Amino acid sequence: MTAPISQQLSDADLLEDGQRKMEWARQHMPILESLREDFERSQPFAGEVIGMAMHVEAKTAILAETLAAGGAEVAITGCNPLSTHDDVSVALDAVEGVTSYAKRGVDGDEYYEAMEAVIGHEPTITVDDGGDLVFAIHEEYPELIETIVGGCEETTTGVHRLRAMADDGELDYPMFAVNDTPMKRLFDNVHGTGESSLASIAMTTNLAWAGKTVVVAGFGYCGKGVARKADGQNANVIVTEVEPRRALEAHMEGYDVKPMHEAAAEGDVFITTTGNRDVIVADHFDQMDDGVVLANAGHFDVEIDLDALGEKAVDSYEARDGMQAYEMDDGRRIHVLAEGRLVNLATPVSLGHPVEVMDQSFGVQAVSVRELVEHGEEYDAGVHDVPDELDEEVAKIKLEAEGVDIDALSDEQEEYMNSWQHGT
Known part of the structure; x- marks a missing residue:
């Protein structure tokens, strides 16, 4: 099994740099901050093991620590050989409840070795960006599927792959298509x-x-x-x-x-x-x-x-x-x-999506994981849309954080919109 990144790179400067990046991201992610406060109180993920294959940089680190704050054991690795920030991976590995195997510049063997290290934690929930973790479990570790509640997929490519897998009858646990929610597509993708x-x-x-x-x-x-x-x-x-x-x-x-x-x-x-x-x-x-x-x-x-x-x-x-x-x-x-x-x-200078954008996307990830823990038995194997009320919940948190007020439908308006009897 690959050693966690902190054992491979012990440079204290990396740890400090990664923590500084995470602190900056944390300041600009009010959705995850709000959810973290709720998770710390309610501990919805106590006893769960969350396996993640994501782009390991500062915003992703805040998602991982938010899930850990809710009681989860989190194991994470990269979903692209060149997208990991090593300093963030070191800092994330130092967070209580999180183990990071991500390292930048790995070859193909090292990439999948780290993926297997995450699977070695025997996750009960998967959070993926591109589908590699889901496919590795199905192809190499199908015995784990029985204890996996479900998973979430972050990106367009991963959702396409999962739908193809489901169409072939090969997807054996429920996956939320986080990419397809309005709060993801309209902001993250665009x-x-x-x-x-x-x-x-x-x-x-x-x-x-x-x-x-x-x-x-x-x-x-x-x-x-x-x-x-x-x-x-x-x-x-x-x-x-x-x-x-x-x-x-x-x-x-x-x-x-x-x-x-x-x-x-x-x-x-x-x-x-x-x-x-x-x-x-x-x-x-x-x-x-x-x-x-x-x-x-x-x-x-x-x-x-x-x-x-x-x-x-x-x-x-x-x-x-x-x-x-x-x-x-x-x-x-x-x-x-x-x-x-x-x-x-x-690229060597790339930082990924803006912090505020990823706060929205990862907010949807966090509430989707919560939905799986609380109601996972209601979802059959296959690809599922994230319930619209969860996407709306994240939007409301963001609007409140931005100090933006909006109108609400009156009872008469609600009745009108839900009736087929009202005409011209």
């Missing part, structure tokens, strides 16, 4: 992915957005956020899509919509957000101008065909920290950020 992806790209490249042609692959919630934020920074935006209604939506919102083989010849920066593989492939590289930048804002490193790019290149070198240049035989250079991994979390 504002979080949009802002953090562009910020990471700008900091890694030190280039401006104004005047650039930015090609956004995919116009789901994440793609909408990236396109909107790039447009807001005076870039020219081209959207590529395979789904006709999303393509039409992008067109009606004023973006150029083109197939990738045409966009490839026009873009300065390419950002994939599809969650699918082979979005930018060999033929596209042939069309690209010298100096283009390729980045992936989807979950896994399969959207850009790096094998094909490597085969085409006559030379490859690190142009900047976190940016690999591939030189073609005609002298053109194509640059890839973060090894094609999640750009807003895997």
Whole structure:
């Protein structure tokens, strides 16, 4: 079993740096602070073991310590080899009730070894970002499923994988699709992915957005956020899509919509957000101008065909920290950020989504875990929507923290909205 990160890296400076990052995040996460106060009083997770595979950075650490404050034993590792902040992992491992196995820059074997270490705690609840923990349990440790109450999935890619698994009859415990709630999609996917992806790209490249042609692959919630934020920074935006209604939506919102083989010849920066593989492939590289930048804002490193790019290149070198240049035989250079991994979390300077955004998403995670503990027996194996009242609960906490008051329906309005008998 892999040793916890604190045993691998004992540097006191890492601990102090991680604690400082967590304290800053904690100050700006009023939803989790409110839930933590409630959890500390009620101890809803007493006796539960929560296994987590997440991006281990400061905001995630606050979620983990919030669950631990509610009585859980928490074991956590990373869900991406490059997204862990080692100082935060060290600090999180020092939190009572939490064991962190996450470490940045691990290879494939080390990544799954850490995942198995989390599973070794025999979790009764799983909290995942991308689905790797759920799949590892089903494939390698099915004997644990009988004692697992359920789980929560954070991201679009993971929900897609879980639904496919459920369709094949292979998902053996209930999973909440946290990604699909309004409090996640409307803020995390749009504002979080949009802002953090562009910020990471700008900091890694030190280039401006104004005047650039930015090609956004995919116009789901994440793609909408990236396109909107790039447009807001005076870039020219081209959207590529395979789904006709999303393509039409992008067109009606004023973006150029083109197939990738045409966009490839026009873009300065390419950002994939599809969650699918082979979005930018060999033929596209042939069309690209010298100096283009390729980045992936989807979950896994399969959207850009790096094998094909490597085969085409006559030379490859690190142009900047976190940016690999591939030189073609005609002298053109194509640059890839973060090894094609999640750009807003895997570049050396990336910090992930803004703190306030993740407070909302992780608030939904926390109340979803509470729902599983309190009512897990009511959910069959499969993928479930988070009950709307839980999403609304988190929104109300946020509004109160922001000092925002809203109207309430009168009894007459409630009756009108719920009656089919009222007409013109």
